[in-house]
Amino acid sequence: MASLPQALPEQRAVGPVTRPAPPPIARVRRRRRPSGEPPPLPRQLRASGKWWLGLSAAVLLACVAVVATDTIRYVDVADTRVLQAIAGIRSPGLTAVADAAGMLAAAAVLHVIWLTDLVLLAVFRRWRHLLVWLGVGLLVINVGAAMATTLQRPRPFEVQVLGDWSGFAMPSLPVTVLAALLVSTLYSLVPPGRMRTIGKWLVCGLLVVTAASRLYLAQDHPTGVLAGIVLGVATPLAAFRLLTPNAAHPVRYTRSRPAHLDVSGERGAAIVRALQDQLGLVATDVAPFGLAGSGGSTPLKITVKAAGPQDDGGSCVFGKLYAATHVRSDRWYKLGRTLLYGRLEDEKPFSTVRRLVQYEDYVLRVFCDGGLPVPQPLGIVEITPEREYLLVTEFIAGAQEAGEAEIDDAVIDQGLAVVRRMWEIGMAHRDIKPANLLVRNGTLYLIDSAFAEVRPSPWRQAVDLANMMLVLALRTDAERVYRRARRHFSDEEIAEAFAATRGLTIPSQLRRMLRQQGRGLQDEFLALLPFRLPPVRIQRWTWRRGGLTVVTLAAATLAGYVSVGLLRSPL
Template sequence: MASLPQAPPGPGRPGPVPRPAPPAIARVRSRRRPSGEPPPLPRALNASGRFWLGLSGVVLVVWAVVVVTGTITVFDVVDTRILQAVSELRSPGLTEVAEAAGILATDEAIHVLWLSNLVLLAVFRRWRHLFVWLGVGLLVANVGAFLAITLQRPRPFEVEIIGDWSSFSMPSLPMTVLAAFLLSTVYALVPPGRWRTRGKWAVGGLLAITAASRIYLAQDHPTGILAGIVLGVAVPLAAFRLLTPNAVYPVRYTRARPAHLDVSGERGEAIVRALHDQLGVLATEVVPFGLSGSGGSTPLKISVKAAPAAEGEESCIFGKLYAATHVRSDRWYKLGRTLLYGRLEDEKPFHTVRRLVQYEDYILRLLSDAGLPVPHPLGIVEITPEREYLLVTEFISGAKEAGEAEIDDSVIDQGLSVVRRMWDIGMAHRDIKPANLLVRTGTLFVIDSAFAEVRPSPWRQAVDLANMMLVLALRTDAQRVYRRARLQFSDEEIAEAFAATRGLTMPTQLRRMLRQQGRDLHADFLRLLPFRLPPVRIQRWTWRRFGLTLVTLAAVVVVGAMSVTVLGSPL
């Protein structure tokens, strides 16, 4: 191997090219939201949700009054008169029709509905809906059984029961569970809009047919069926609207990533209004931007009104929309990495979306103050308290990702200087990939500092150097990047970087682009090194990993046991 010249790092090493100031943006006076005024995008239960919750409250109050006062006989008399009147209409033909119409309330049909939903939600990887579905099913089944056992109302009397039945009858447990499962199916599997509306009408029709069948067969009291339907509708309606709102967890059958939220309609209007009120920025358009390189937020290009001195010019700012779903995804992602790999530095999750946005804004300001080529931070905008926030920065217009831009020696030096400068100030970016390195007219910019770390371990800093060299070599070659790297880093530092870097520590986009090119740049860099260091061990067992593994396995067993109990218990 030919010897490459090496200059020790020092004051004469190449530095980043100064970047121009951000475009002028028109500002108006911001407005403080008065106490009690709803946020730009409030949580919505809607009138129907409030109606069903209120109705379920009425059912619970009546149930409590009946338990305390013992006035169930009043309902018994009314129900008996209705059932006796219906029984006079019985005929062999109608009985066969009623038995067929009530098949959805049988144990077998409800179990099939339960399992088919679990399988479909798992196949479509709609985990949030799956967990809510499980919670709704377990809650409705157990609460319904508790109410029935507490009241201990017998089956209809003074009328012949010609259908199957078991246990007590207030509320009707089969109708309660069926209503909850059918409505949960609509909210978890049917996209919002026209098809979901049709699905709700279909559920209403199926419940009406099943209720008529059970009244005809005298399997339940009419009031027990009514109470069961109210409880079965109210719980999933409230749960799915509050825990999986369409704006945050849309049901869709496209290849779009779940992290990318829809910014049209109410959310788009809320963003424009919040920018005006909180930052004094006059936005004219909000559109998604660069979605292919983002998996943990919704990146936006926001057109804004330019300052009077720059009238006629296009002015844009950049926004990263974070929601509670991103925090929960990050939590599950880091839990999985801990279970699979053990102790990886700074893998503790954020607990609120507000803290996540605050941290990224803080890191961005640290990098900016240190002179690194990052977008100018412009502030944080609250869309929905504790649920959605927008991080606003300068928009690097006219730039290309490092995987598509022309990379010359100047850009290579700038990229390596970024890593060296972060080492000097005690920071690590931790997500160096083509989508996070932008090049515009020969100037390199570093974006997306969400994973950056203050005072990282040497291992984290070494991984940054190797990933930077790999990204820069995508459009050039390993020897050229290595030659420029030796002007700012020693052979020991470069060898350490590639000893610390392999599959797990490379961002997914970088690994994918390396596979697409068919080049093993990692091996090319190793061949250029005058010596190699032993690979840094990543797999580590700690007490924390051991405890989390046990807790996770126990949770899986408990959920499985509860599901089996629900499936095996008669309704």
């Protein structure tokens, strides 16, 4: 095609964007939380968890006291009297029933439960629950075995043992492992509510039946069974309630993304209370918003009291709810990008949720100061210290995503001017896709600056330009966008952008929409270029990338070894 005239330098300057002011929002007096008062959404173990932990501590202390004072013989005498009384009611029929009832504590059955849990948690990709489940298994088996080895208590004497047994008897290791597996299964696979309540009674019944069977067959002492149940129930109960609370890591079987937290119930009430106390905003409704385009946070539309009678329905603000799970996801995401791309994506993960929210709020204010069309930041709200925070911004009411809105030359120019302005102030957005570009009344807005980067590499800036051109061409055509782009960028800059863009450098939503349309927009842009630059080599090795690769492979191997070791451990 014929060469188009190059843009003059003065045509590329981009000034601050003028846009309508956000709707008025009423504010009330903020309240400072006094020292010692719990946060809006505290993480609690609850009474039952504390009770079970207290019991387990009592069991451990009792074992230490028995070893220190050599009083185990008195406990043996008491247990023997109980077992002798049970043996007095034995009969052939009851023995057959007891043999069948005690099958749950058999090694083969415990291995089946173990493998079933492992497979189900992996299939449903409930990785956090799986890690806690593995940790609970390691802790329970090792603590139980250590206690049994230390006490070296033999099996019941002066009464006939009818069932199979091995090892020492305090605590009962089969009962300990069975209790831990059943409780872990309950908290990792059964949704909270009525189903979990029924499951608790079912677990209680199974443990009572198994304990009665082993006492009838004289396979264990009563105190050994009691200690095993306490240890096996308390450990997973405390671990799952503290590390995978229902509010942050709910067990659910829906198609929703794990990053999207439930904002009803206690969390919803905590958000309303925290907004009023910390920002002075009176919220009347908190609802998820735009979940389809978000995978790293929980976006919310929050209706707040308006300032004045002109808006009877209230005004709205936008909130992004971040939790510790999002920080962990960010760590895994950045680790994967580093392993894939090396120096081009060699990033440091955020250490806490607070750091993540502070960074996004800072970047948003830098964009605002630079005159970019972004939502006005309104503040940060603490829901649970170091665990959950809410970033509050202006809500762009009545806007459409760029993949659905009408795109004319003015909107195309605004989008390209946004990229040019980011280059001028030394920033990169790094996640330009249809869901992050909103259009309202012919005005383009850039949202979601969570992945933005200060002083990025030229490669990252070039990728922003190519992704912006691809998004704008979804609703128009490549030639039209290219013609407008040459008013803001040179042919060399556009050629560099498409030389740097391929595969995973295009956001997943944009890749999906390109496939759905069946258009080779990237090839169309390349065909319009007067020349092409060699593709930018993405696979770049560094010492950090090599070290992370070795550590990751070693960790995966160790995890597999631990799983096999737990599976083969004696019960």
